[in-house]
Amino acid sequence: MDPVLAEIYSTVLDAAPFVIAGYALLFLVLCGYVVFITTKLKRTEKKLAALEEHVDELK
Amino acid sequence: MANEKTAGEPRVGGRLDAIAPWAIAIGAILATIGFVVNFTVAPLVNGATVSEPALIGGTLVGNKLLLSQKIFYWHMPVAMVSFTALVFTAYYSIRFLMTKRYCYDVRARLATEVSLIFVLCTMVTGEMWTRFEWGVWWTWEPRLTTYFILMLMIFGYFILRNAVEDTERRAVYSSVFGILIFIDVPICFLITRLIPSSVHPVIFRTDSGLSPEMLLPLLLSLFGFMLIAFGLYRLRLRTQLMEDTLARIQDKLED
Numbered sequence: 136m137d138p139v140l141a142e143i144y145s146t147v148l149d150a151a152p153f154v155i156a157g158y159a160l161l162f163l164v165l166c167g168y169v170v171f172i173t174t175k176l177k178r179t180e181k182k183l184a185a186l187e188e189h190v191d192e193l194k
Numbered sequence: 195m196a197n198e199k200t201a202g203e204p205r206v207g208g209r210l211d212a213i214a215p216w217a218i219a220i221g222a223i224l225a226t227i228g229f230v231v232n233f234t235v236a237p238l239v240n241g242a243t244v245s246e247p248a249l250i251g252g253t254l255v256g257n258k259l260l261l262s263q264k265i266f267y268w269h270m271p272v273a274m275v276s277f278t279a280l281v282f283t284a285y286y287s288i289r290f291l292m293t294k295r296y297c298y299d300v301r302a303r304l305a306t307e308v309s310l311i312f313v314l315c316t317m318v319t320g321e322m323w324t325r326f327e328w329g330v331w332w333t334w335e336p337r338l339t340t341y342f343i344l345m346l347m348i349f350g351y352f353i354l355r356n357a358v359e360d361t362e363r364r365a366v367y368s369s370v371f372g373i374l375i376f377i378d379v380p381i382c383f384l385i386t387r388l389i390p391s392s393v394h395p396v397i398f399r400t401d402s403g404l405s406p407e408m409l410l411p412l413l414l415s416l417f418g419f420m421l422i423a424f425g426l427y428r429l430r431l432r433t434q435l436m437e438d439t440l441a442r443i444q445d446k447l448e449d
Contacts, residue, residue, distance in 0.1 A: 137248065139244065139247075140248055142258065143248060143250070143255055143259055144258075146258055146261065147259065147261045150260065150262040150326050153322040153325060154264050156322050157265040157322035158265075161318060164318065165311065165315065165422070168311045173429075176429070176432070176436070180436070182440055183440055
């Protein structure tokens with residue numbers, strides 16, 4: 136590779152893991168929160184359905 | 195929250211909740227387009243001067259090209275979203291203190307929760323940049339310090355909520371604390387104007403130095419993350435209100 140070009144692009148490869156890690160971590164944090172919300176929502180929906188059944192049985 | 199009044203509360207389950215999943219989907223698409231444009235259209239920024247300039251793609255380049263700056267295109271939008279969510283925290287906290295309706299306390303808490311998620315996103319992306327550019331994980335730079343204080347205050351908000359058992363006192367204390375957190379937002383936002391720093395440039399000004407190719411992915415990501423935050427907030431609110439309804443029904447059945 137041309138030494139001038141090598142100097143111009145010298146930090147690109149070194150920075151790549153940090154850039155990838157930055158984007159990946161951000162994505163993971165958001166995905167984690169989405170999973171947290173959907174798990175909570177599904178669990179609550181199940182509990183509500185069970186409660187409805189219970190109320191119907193009481194009637 | 196099981197025995198709290200629901201009369202006069204803002205509606206849930208209406209149009210806003212119907213569009214929430216769409217907001218997340220459209221937001222994700224916009225952020226993804228922003229990501230792609232960032233790596234395909236937006237040019238690499240200049241770093242230190244090189245010994246001899248070279249012609250690349252018809253342009254004379256005399257500086258090192260920095261890839262690490264690409265983190266900025268998602269870092270800054272998520273930071274802006276975290277600030278916006280705290281505006282809603284303050285709004286709902288004030289509404290609670292004015293009306294004493296618990297629905298506003300719930301909304302303030304969830305807005306703070308969403309803000310915390312985006313604060314964490316800002317922190318992890320910022321950390322990656324700091325680690326590469328400065329070779330350290332942390333430095334007491336003005337913006338970093340004020341943002342760190344903001345994050346600690348949000349942690350404090352949730353610690354406070356867990357520490358107070360009485361529902362009414364908890365809501366009042368956390369509403370006041372929510373407003374206090376908000377006070378740090380303009381300080382954090384304006385700190386780069388008050389104490390100029392080479393690391394955090396002033397973006398929102400007439401001459402920000404951003405070319406249209408750089409501004410496009412930034413704005414796409416900003417709108418994308420705003421929509422994602424809105425969708426997540428509505429989804430979380432729906433879940434919380436269902437949990438509260440469940441608790442109320444269970445309480446009534448036990449009675």
